[in-house]
Amino acid sequence: MAPFNPTEYKKQVLLPLMQDRDRMDALKAALADLKADPCSESYLSINLPFLFAIPDEATSTAALEQHGRKLAQAYNKSQNLPAAVQLKHLKSILSETGRFEDPSFWSQLSDKRREVIDTRVQDAIRSLQEEAPLGVIASSVATATLRSLGLMEIGVADLTAELGRAGVTVFADLEPPIENVLLPIRNTWERVRKHAEYRTIFHLLALKDGGTVEAARCIDELSIAGRRITPSEVTQSHLRTKTGRDTNAIQDAQKFLAELSRVSDGEQLRQIAYATVWADAAELSARSMPSRLIAESLTNAGLEEFDAHRLAASVRARGTASAPSLSTDAVRGLLAAGLLEEAGRTLGALKEEPDTAAEREQLGLRISELQEAKRDALDAYRRAEDEGDVEVADEHLRRAIRVDGGDDRLQELLVQLPLRAPHVRVLLDSCSALLSWDVQDETARYTVYRSTRPFSSIPAGTVVASDISGGGCSDRSVPAGEHVHYAVVATRPGGTPSRPGLTDIECLPAPNDLHAEATLDAVDLTWAVPKVCHSVVIELLDDAGRTIRHEAPGTTLHRFDGLTAGETYRVIATARYLTTAGPRTSKPASITVTPREEARPVLDLEVEQGSPSGGDDSFARWTAVPGFRVSLWAFPRGAAPTVGRHVTVSEARSAGGRELRAPVRAPTPDRFEARLPGLSGIALITPLLETDSYLLVGQSALAGSAPAVDDVRTSTFADHLRLTWSWPQAVEQVEVSWQLRGITRTRYVTPSRYRNDGGVYIAEPTEISDIAITTVIGGDDEQIASGKVHATYQPQSSASLNYTTKITRSLIGRSTVQLVITASSPVPAPCALGLFLSKGSLLPMDPGAGQLIQHIQADFPDSGTLRQDVDLGRLRSPFWIRLFSLDPSGPRLIDPPTPQLKG
Secondary structure, eight states, rough: OOOOOOOHIIIIIHHHHHHHHHHHHHHHHHHHHHHHHHOOOOOOOOOOHHTTTOTTTOHHHHHHHHHHHHHHHHHHHHHSSSHHHHHHHHHHHHHHOOOOOOHHHHHHHHHHHHHHHHHHHHHHHHHHHOOOOEEEHHHHHHHHHHHHTOOTTGGGGGGGHHHHTTEEEOOOOOOOOTTTTTGGGGHHHHHHTTSSOOSSSSHHHTTTGGGEEEEESSOOOOOOOTTOOOHHHHHHHHHHHHOOOOHHHEEEEEHHHHHTTOOHHHHHHHHHHHHHHHHHHHHHHTOOOOOOOOHHHHHHBBBOOOHHHHHHHHHHHHHOOOOOOOHHHHHHHHHTTTOHHHHHHHHHSOOOOOGGGHHHHHHHHHHHHHHHHHHHHHHHHHHHHHOOOHHHHHHHHHHHHOOTTTHOOOOOOEEEEEOOOOOOOEEEOOOOOEEEEEOOOOTTTEEEEEESSOOSEEEEEEEEEEHHHHSEEEEEEOOOTEEEEEEEEETTTSSOOOOOOEEEEEEOOOOOEEEEEEOOOOOEEEEOOOOOEEEEEEEEOOOOOOOEEEEEEEEEEEEOEEEEEETOOEEEEEEEEEEETEEOOOOOOOEOOOSSSSOOOOOOOOESSTTTTTTTTEEEEEEOOTTTTEEEEEOOOOOOOOOTTEOHHHHHHHHOOOEOOOEEEETTTTTTEEEEEOOOSEEEEEEEEOOOSSSOOOEEEEEEEOOOEEEEEEEETTHHHHHEOOOOOOOOEEEEEEEETTEEEEEEEOHHHHHHHHEEEEOGGGGGGEEEEEEEEOOOSOOEEEOEEEEEOOOOOSSSEEEEEEEEOOOOOOEEEEEEEOOSSSOOOOOEEEEEEEESSOOOSSGSSSSSEEEEOOOOOOOOOEEEEEEEOOOOOSSEEEEEESSSSEEEEEEEOGGGBBB
């Protein structure tokens, strides 16, 4: 496939899309649905691969990301076009949800679209049947119907066979008669058609054969009963009028045929006949006569049925629709979209009608003003460019683009114009430099250079990054002990590089990984510094302010002896460098350290549910090494670090942990206890022993309360009770218990079984009671259960009702359902039933999933059968109907086969 071409993309996708209202509306609707629900799949109604010009070879994430950048550039160049704005937003949402750059999304899209389109095609065929009461439909009407249903890519020709099987024939649009085609016979036609014996022009053309007319045609050919009518046939009919009895009708027919015989061209003769029949049909349509009666009138007059049906359908359609045409509103729309040249061409193509003269003159003046503004902006741009003022030139060129965004030459000039020199900022993090700059143009690409010497106007040195987008990058190889200079150059794709943006920084990394290991009376220190570091100065400060200072050249460790156990010391380390500008010192690094016993993890944490004094709080107890603080953290199940591991505070938080701010009490020097606040849900309580440089992970204990199920619902399904609920997160098992004839029954349900079965089904619904649901969390050693949630359920009576449905749709699109409800013997007492409607693809499983559209008071006659028709109104497919009892203790309803419930 050819490389992506932004100009061709604009011509073949963006501009045609903007001019196609149906496709734009479908695009906007899909975008609105995705904004409301990022999981929406309404985009399946539009041809995404075509709109995004997805290449066949884009089968990897990297290829799709590269194509996405090219699309972003194309949209930025055409940001004045509504189509570009909408597609840019749509691409952004697809990228945020991880779909645009996912190759599997595009590979599966075709099959998903085919399912949606197949459903819509069946709806379209039904709609076209309704639009064609005569069994025929014009191609343009069929096309408009398909487009209104979102089937822009399905041609009428693709459905011809299926429409034929559905009893609908698509015919090519009939054009109205040629203007002034009746001019040769206008003087005599109006007089002769007043006579009852000449109902149509065919009765005059058939005079030579006695005036009998049947199967007359004038659309594809001019014929009567399969015999072609030629100019010579007209002459013979004219001669026949001279031999008949002289009456007013014969005289008028003679004069008409005399004028008609002057027409020597067979096609012109057909057009005259076509115009007269069209006029007759149009006159009937003007009286608001339905197309069926118009066609019946024409066939009764001798017209062939297919011609009559096509004429009736075409004339009726033209009476209810207006063809699109150029107007002053179109010119205003183009001006509003910033398409100046296109607006000028459209204005020049308008008809010079007196009613729009003043409006056209105003639009012409406005276009002239904008053209002058565009010229002024371009002149100012050229002057600024000659003077080397890039910022001013860019401002004036963009002003010209706002006036006429459809001028591709302006976009090319913008690409060639150098960007401003980037304003660069730099921060040093150890031996890594974080560079950032302001993004002037989303399409711009940047190259970053590094040098230990100041840059000249042309950057030279080490290339840190090249051809990157965005507003920053990092340099992880900054030479330590040097004064480092950076230059950043910006370039539009295919454009001229900007002047370099400059910045500099001195790289003097402080000692990192400063670590202390304490014993009872000593501290061992280690650190890391770059090789060019000359030495590290270590200072040890005690609580009294005394300082011990040591300089360590060429080493990364040192030991301080003779320290006091239990006293906290502050360690400050500073790196020294010998640079070309003289000795330099880094920023200090510091830690605190306390000499004490070796740290050991807490291995005996115990957590009791409910504190000793009562309440919802928990009570924790543990043993720890004296001199160390232990903090209690709550982690999600399975997320706590392993016992004995060294972690930092940030690592503990990254694992999902949070510190519990609980006051700690120490009954003995090594025994501790704390009251924990009430926990929401289940958590692992983990003791973390705090050393000077890390947290030591201890043995966790399970605590908290299991979350209870929510939104518990019951419904009768055939001869079972169906039980459903909202499954709490992280719950692996639910216990369901109930009473069956006084005996307690229990069932354990897992999420997978719940999903496979679609809920929990309990037999003998009329005999059960006291339904309770309990969630259970934990393993074999420790388990935590929630409180019981009782399901609201009142057993139904043992009586049952069978019902059947029949859904029909009228010619005007209204749906009706015929209900037949049959009671078992004996006939039950009167009961309240409700017919519920659900619009969508899912069968309603309970009354809450649908809309009550008919309240039925079921009072059964002796026969035990109740019939009722319900008007559903105008509904779009698919939809579902289902009968439910409105009385919890009412009879059980037995549904018909599922297809009967779907409309």
